[in-house]
Amino acid sequence: MDLLNRFKEYLSKEKLYTPGDKILLAVSGGVDSVIMTHLCKQAGIDCGIAHCNFQLRGAESTRDETFVTALANELALPLYTIRFDTETYATEKRVSIQVAARELRYAWLEETRQQHGYTCLATAHHMQDNVETVLMNFSKGTGIAGLHGILPRQQHLIRPLLFAQKSDILALAAANGYGYVEDSSNITVKYTRNYFRHKVIPVIQETYPAAVPQMAASIDRFREAELLYNEAVQRHKKRLLFQQGDNYRVPVLKLQKAVPQQTLAWEIFKDFGCSPAQLPQVIDLMQSEPGKWVETTSHRIIRDRVWLLITSLEVQEAPLIVIEKETAVVPVKGGTLKLKIRPADGATIPTSPLMACLDMDTLQFPLLMRRWKQGDYFYPLGMRKKKKLSRFFIDQKLSLIQKENIWVLESAKRVVWIIGMRIDDRCKITPNTNHMLVLEWQPI
Amino acid sequence: MDLLNRFKEYLSKEKLYTPGDKILLAVSGGVDSVIMTHLCKQAGIDCGIAHCNFQLRGAESTRDETFVTALANELALPLYTIRFDTETYATEKRVSIQVAARELRYAWLEETRQQHGYTCLATAHHMQDNVETVLMNFSKGTGIAGLHGILPRQQHLIRPLLFAQKSDILALAAANGYGYVEDSSNITVKYTRNYFRHKVIPVIQETYPAAVPQMAASIDRFREAELLYNEAVQRHKKRLLFQQGDNYRVPVLKLQKAVPQQTLAWEIFKDFGCSPAQLPQVIDLMQSEPGKWVETTSHRIIRDRVWLLITSLEVQEAPLIVIEKETAVVPVKGGTLKLKIRPADGATIPTSPLMACLDMDTLQFPLLMRRWKQGDYFYPLGMRKKKKLSRFFIDQKLSLIQKENIWVLESAKRVVWIIGMRIDDRCKITPNTNHMLVLEWQPI
Numbered sequence: 001m002d003l004l005n006r007f008k009e010y011l012s013k014e015k016l017y018t019p020g021d022k023i024l025l026a027v028s029g030g031v032d033s034v035i036m037t038h039l040c041k042q043a044g045i046d047c048g049i050a051h052c053n054f055q056l057r058g059a060e061s062t063r064d065e066t067f068v069t070a071l072a073n074e075l076a077l078p079l080y081t082i083r084f085d086t087e088t089y090a091t092e093k094r095v096s097i098q099v100a101a102r103e104l105r106y107a108w109l110e111e112t113r114q115q116h117g118y119t120c121l122a123t124a125h126h127m128q129d130n131v132e133t134v135l136m137n138f139s140k141g142t143g144i145a146g147l148h149g150i151l152p153r154q155q156h157l158i159r160p161l162l163f164a165q166k167s168d169i170l171a172l173a174a175a176n177g178y179g180y181v182e183d184s185s186n187i188t189v190k191y192t193r194n195y196f197r198h199k200v201i202p203v204i205q206e207t208y209p210a211a212v213p214q215m216a217a218s219i220d221r222f223r224e225a226e227l228l229y230n231e232a233v234q235r236h237k238k239r240l241l242f243q244q245g246d247n248y249r250v251p252v253l254k255l256q257k258a259v260p261q262q263t264l265a266w267e268i269f270k271d272f273g274c275s276p277a278q279l280p281q282v283i284d285l286m287q288s289e290p291g292k293w294v295e296t297t298s299h300r301i302i303r304d305r306v307w308l309l310i311t312s313l314e315v316q317e318a319p320l321i322v323i324e325k326e327t328a329v330v331p332v333k334g335g336t337l338k339l340k341i342r343p344a345d346g347a348t349i350p351t352s353p354l355m356a357c358l359d360m361d362t363l364q365f366p367l368l369m370r371r372w373k374q375g376d377y378f379y380p381l382g383m384r385k386k387k388k389l390s391r392f393f394i395d396q397k398l399s400l401i402q403k404e405n406i407w408v409l410e411s412a413k414r415v416v417w418i419i420g421m422r423i424d425d426r427c428k429i430t431p432n433t434n435h436m437l438v439l440e441w442q443p444i
Numbered sequence: 445m446d447l448l449n450r451f452k453e454y455l456s457k458e459k460l461y462t463p464g465d466k467i468l469l470a471v472s473g474g475v476d477s478v479i480m481t482h483l484c485k486q487a488g489i490d491c492g493i494a495h496c497n498f499q500l501r502g503a504e505s506t507r508d509e510t511f512v513t514a515l516a517n518e519l520a521l522p523l524y525t526i527r528f529d530t531e532t533y534a535t536e537k538r539v540s541i542q543v544a545a546r547e548l549r550y551a552w553l554e555e556t557r558q559q560h561g562y563t564c565l566a567t568a569h570h571m572q573d574n575v576e577t578v579l580m581n582f583s584k585g586t587g588i589a590g591l592h593g594i595l596p597r598q599q600h601l602i603r604p605l606l607f608a609q610k611s612d613i614l615a616l617a618a619a620n621g622y623g624y625v626e627d628s629s630n631i632t633v634k635y636t637r638n639y640f641r642h643k644v645i646p647v648i649q650e651t652y653p654a655a656v657p658q659m660a661a662s663i664d665r666f667r668e669a670e671l672l673y674n675e676a677v678q679r680h681k682k683r684l685l686f687q688q689g690d691n692y693r694v695p696v697l698k699l700q701k702a703v704p705q706q707t708l709a710w711e712i713f714k715d716f717g718c719s720p721a722q723l724p725q726v727i728d729l730m731q732s733e734p735g736k737w738v739e740t741t742s743h744r745i746i747r748d749r750v751w752l753l754i755t756s757l758e759v760q761e762a763p764l765i766v767i768e769k770e771t772a773v774v775p776v777k778g779g780t781l782k783l784k785i786r787p788a789d790g791a792t793i794p795t796s797p798l799m800a801c802l803d804m805d806t807l808q809f810p811l812l813m814r815r816w817k818q819g820d821y822f823y824p825l826g827m828r829k830k831k832k833l834s835r836f837f838i839d840q841k842l843s844l845i846q847k848e849n850i851w852v853l854e855s856a857k858r859v860v861w862i863i864g865m866r867i868d869d870r871c872k873i874t875p876n877t878n879h880m881l882v883l884e885w886q887p888i
Contacts, residue, residue: 138582139648141658144669147591195651203647204583207639214585224704225588228676229669236672260668 003164003172007039010163014152016120023047023158024080024118026109027071029064029181032124034071035169036161038178040122041075047122048078050112052105054086056097060184067181080112098190113156125150125159128166131215132196134222143266144229147222165212233267241268245319248272248310252286255308272310273298282308290328291338302336304329321369323409330369334405335443337369337419344433354442356417358427360435364412369419372408378415379425389418396421409439447608447616451483454607458596460564467491467602468524468562470553471515473508473625476568478515479613480605482622484566485519491566492522494556496549498530500541504628511625524556542634557600569594569603572610575659576640578666587710588673591666609656677711685712689763692716692754696730699752716754717742726752734772735782735886746780748773767811767853774813778849779887781813781863788877798886800861802871804879808856813863816852822859823869833862840865853883 001009011017025040027033027049040047051068053061065081072079090100113121130149137146152162161169173180204211240258242249250268258264262279269282273296281294285303293302295313302309305328321330323339330337341360349357376389393403409417416424420441429436445453455461469484471477471493484491495512497505509525516523534544557565574593581590596603605613617624648655684702686693694712702708706723713726717740725738729747737746739757746753749772765774767783774781785804793801820833837847853861860868864885873880 135582135648138579138659138662139652139655141662143662143665144588146662147666192651199650200644200647203644204579206643207636208583211583215582218582218586218590221587221707222591224707225669225673227704228680228707229673232672232676232679235676260671263665263668263672 003035003168004039004042006163007160008043010152011043011160016153016158016160017045021046021119022117024109024113024116024121025049026105026121026123027051027068028183029067029071030124030183031169031173031180032126032161032166034178034180035164035172036122036124037071037075037077038172038176040160041077048080048116048118050080050109050121051082052101052108053081053083054101054104055083056086056101057184060181064181064183067179071179078116080116082108084108110156120156120158122158122160124161126161126164126166126169127216128197128201128212130162130219131201131212132193134215134219135200136192136196143263144222144226147219148226149219149223151223233264236264237268240264246312249304249307250310252303252306252308256286269296269301269310272296272301274301291336293331300331302329302331319370323365323367323369325365332369332407334407335420335441337407337409338440338442340438341435342438344429344436347429347436349429353422354420354440356419356423356439356441357429357436358416358423358439359429359433360437361433362411362427363416363437367416368410369407370410372403372406372415372418376408376415378418378422381423381425381428383425389415392418392422407441447479447612448483448486450607451604452487454596455487455604460597460602460604461489465490465563466561468553468557468560468565469493470549470565470567471495471512472627473511473515474568474627475613475617475622475624476570476605476610478622478624479608479616480566480568481515481519481521482616482620484604485521492524492560492562494524494553494565495526496545496552497525497527498545498548499527500530500545501628504625508625508627511623515623522560524560526552528552554600564600564602566602566604568605570605570608570610570613571660572641572645572656574606574663575645575656576637578659578663579644580636580640587707588666588670591663592670593663593667595667677708680708681712684708690756693748693751694754696747696750696752700730713740713745713754716740716745718745735780737775737780744775746773746775763814765813767809767813769809776813776851778851779885781851781853782884782886784882785879786882788873788880791873791880793873797866798864798884800863800867800883800885801873802860802867802881802883803873803877804881805877806855806871807860807881811860812854813851814854816847816850816859816862820852820859822862822866825867825869825872827869833859836862836866 017023023040023045025033025037025047027037028051037047037049049068049072051065053065055061069079069081084101084104086097086100086104089104090097093100093103095103109121112118134147134149150159150162152159172178201212208214236258240250240254242251255261255265261283265283266274266276266279269279274282274294275296278294278296282301285292285294285301285308288303290303290305293300295301298313300311300313302311305326309329309331311331319332321332323330325341327339330339344359347357372389374390377386378389378392379386380392389408393406398406406421407419408415409419411427414424414426416427417439419439420443461467467484467489469477469481469491471481472495481491481493493512493516495509497509499505513523513525528545528548530541530544530548533548534541537544537547539547553565556562578591578593594603594606596606616622645656652658680702684694684698686695699705699709705727709727710718710720710723713723718726718738719740722738722740726745729736729738729745729752732747734747734749737744739745742757744755744757746755749770753773753775755775763776765776767774769785771783774783788803791801816833818834821830822833822836823830824836833852837850842850850865851863852859853863855871858868858870860871861883863883864887
């Protein structure tokens with residue numbers, strides 16, 4: 001089958017084009033993008049050409065722009081061009097020339113696509129590019145997601161030439177006498193990629209001459225395998241990850257028994273900012289004391305008695321937190337509350353306001369932890385009379401901000417502890433107390 | 445952590461050793477197997493040494509055997525040795541020296557393991573070996589199963605050194621002054637592997653110095669990903685593959701809609717002898733006429749109306765085959781029966797004995813297809829009197845073998861067609877027939 005038919009077949013197989021689509025082609029003037037343009041034109045696709053002049057190669061940059069302009073005229077295609085001051089951008093943003101070129105390019109291409117009503121943007125990545133990408137990922141270390149390589153489609157971005165080998169592209173250009181330009185610097189291609197292209201892959205091809213198409217076929221299989229992998233991961237997540245308001249929790253026992261544990265833990269915690277390097281620490285939490293935690297870029301993962309709790313580091317609306325008898329740790333904005341139940345016998349009552357010991361018999365589970373509100377009252381320890389919290393705070397000379405950050409613990413609609421300040425007298429430990437609830441407030 | 449502790453940790457993590465196990469170590473005398481031996485000894489593992497002398501390298505082979513004997517004495521370990529006439533074996537079996545060495549080695553090692561009551565056989569494959577294997581698989585073309593590399597355990601065979609880099613192994617030997625021998629020919633290592641070891645991987649390491657451990661870590665992840673992949677595949681197979689006696693069937697409509705189709709089709713049909721090259725033909729069957737088939741090394745995959753039928757090419761006991769009204773194709777030993785229902789109006793009745801037209805109103809579905817048996821009778825077309833099949837066959841002068849291969853079609857306990865020979869008179873087409881069942885017998 002000739003390249004044009006294979007091109008059409010690939011578009012249809014990967015659902016890259018349906019009649020009515022308008023495709024904006026990113027054309028540098030190099031052989032890949034030129035051939036992509038000719039193929040699209042011949043396939044009768046409604047398309048236009050976008051060309052970026054990075055002004056990094058003096059006369060050569062101008063030559064490329066002139067060439068692409070002529071190509072657009074010849075094929076009667078709409079043309080969009082831009083000139084970037086890439087060097088200034090790179091200096092100002094303190095990024096490499098490569099990163100600068102990439103950022104400028106994709107931002108402008110996407111803008112142009114939207115402005116002129118194109119449904120997709122097409123780049124001319126081909127089979128070799130894809131194989132290089134996957135080999136590089138594998139060499140750097142990757143999971144299964146690093147094996148799907150360059151995808152035929154990502155939202156509006158399509159790669160209609162991924163099916164083609166470089167040799168097919170060159171052969172078509174030669175057979176039809178299609179002109180193109182050569183980039184003497186290959187400035188937008190990374191050093192490592194060039195190294196894999198010119199040093200690694202040719203060495204592999206010496207033993208396996210068909211290595212590139214064979215690897216490309218493998219990549220297609222990996223892409224399908226990944227779909228099935230994701231299906232299984234989603235099923236496991238349903239039994240391993242539970243949402244509770246703004247927080248999430250993972251049952252420790254189930255995760256301990258989950259197979260394969262590393263991968264499932266990764267798939268769960270990576271969505272909460274966990275890095276590969278942090279994963280072992282998170283897994284270690286399963287063997288930890290309640291109260292230990294790992295902080296990711298976005299979340300805290302905290303060991304509770306039977307759960308790993310996942311809370312956002314973002315400021316949240318103050319929630320209403322339900323505390324069961326089994327709860328060991330309650331992470332909230334501003335600190336962590338730790339709970340344990342102990343026999344009262346011979347225990348000494350701590351004097352720190354950060355600790356509280358309450359008579360279990362006076363409590364009714366579940367307890368609630370919440371912000372204080374107007375109208376709240378309690379019987380401050382040592383007093384026979386009830387007192388409004390608002391009044392109590394005035395006595396304690398709390399600032400507005402301090403008041404805003406106060407948490408209270410509630411049992412059966414009664415405030416039993418103004419956390420970090422004073423307990424309710426009716427809940428205090430007495431000679432008759434059997435068991436006590438020991439509470440510790442750890443402000444951050 | 446030093447190598448001994450990492451060794452112990454790896455044994456425990458991969459469940460390669462539990463107290464009570466006895467491990468037979470395959471020791472060539474090279475540094476890998478020598479270090480494996482020292483580590484096992486130091487870890488207090490009950491082990492013995494097995495050494496194969498392939499007699500391929502003259503004095504060097506003897507030197508290796510002597511060295512391993514001395515090592516066993518030094519460490520007070522049981523020793524088992526053997527000398528193979530590898531060249532004669534290779535000539536006689538017409539295999540390469542490499543294949544000969546491999547076959548002789550594994551057969552004898554497994555025999556020795558069983559004879560002397562070892563629970564496992566250990567080989568000294570290390571991290572580099574594993575990375576080479578996966579890179580080679582990827583270059584040749586593979587699916588996800590080609591990415592798990594050398595497994596830490598396959599039944600009785602374990603690889604306790606897979607966690608270690610070659611440099612770790614050499615460093616331990618140097619630090620402790622452990623002696624070992626060097627194989628000047630590396631005869632048992634394939635050319636391609638040597639090429640990847642000495643040419644490909646070093647080139648990759650120039651850009652990614654940590655490529656080997658990074659790839660090894662990736663391989664561990666692929667191994668876990670494969671477990672999840674297999675889980676999803678099994679779940680799909682349950683809805684895509686049905687057993688029916690000795691045969692299997694795959695619903696065409698469901699397979700057409702299955703995602704990812706290629707991979708799921710592969711996972712289903714590979715177990716029935718389908719090669720990767722045949723898979724596209726099998727997938728094409730979904731668009732084919734009923735009756736088309738693909739023959740694999742072990743099975744026929746046949747397009748029926750709503751199913752792909754999978755039947756073994758092995759000789760089977762003659763079965764009883766249920767034919768529903770919807771059935772289009774019945775593949776059996778000796779041939780294929782095709783069925784269609786047609787209006788009788790204006791149809792010409794074929795005269796070939798391989799075809800039969802029966803009045804639908806005289807039939808009762810499901811029909812049965814089975815071998816004839818003693819006691820069967822029917823009303824041969826054109827006769828008013830019933831006749832025993834045994835008698836009919838004598839009249840037709842059938843041989844014993846021919847009789848053995850006769851199939852009959854049965855409706856409501858009556859034989860309606862001796863397939864390929866004569867229909868029952870009571871089922872023939874008459875001027876009153878509305879619809880007819882058109883049957884075609886295609887002997888192989």
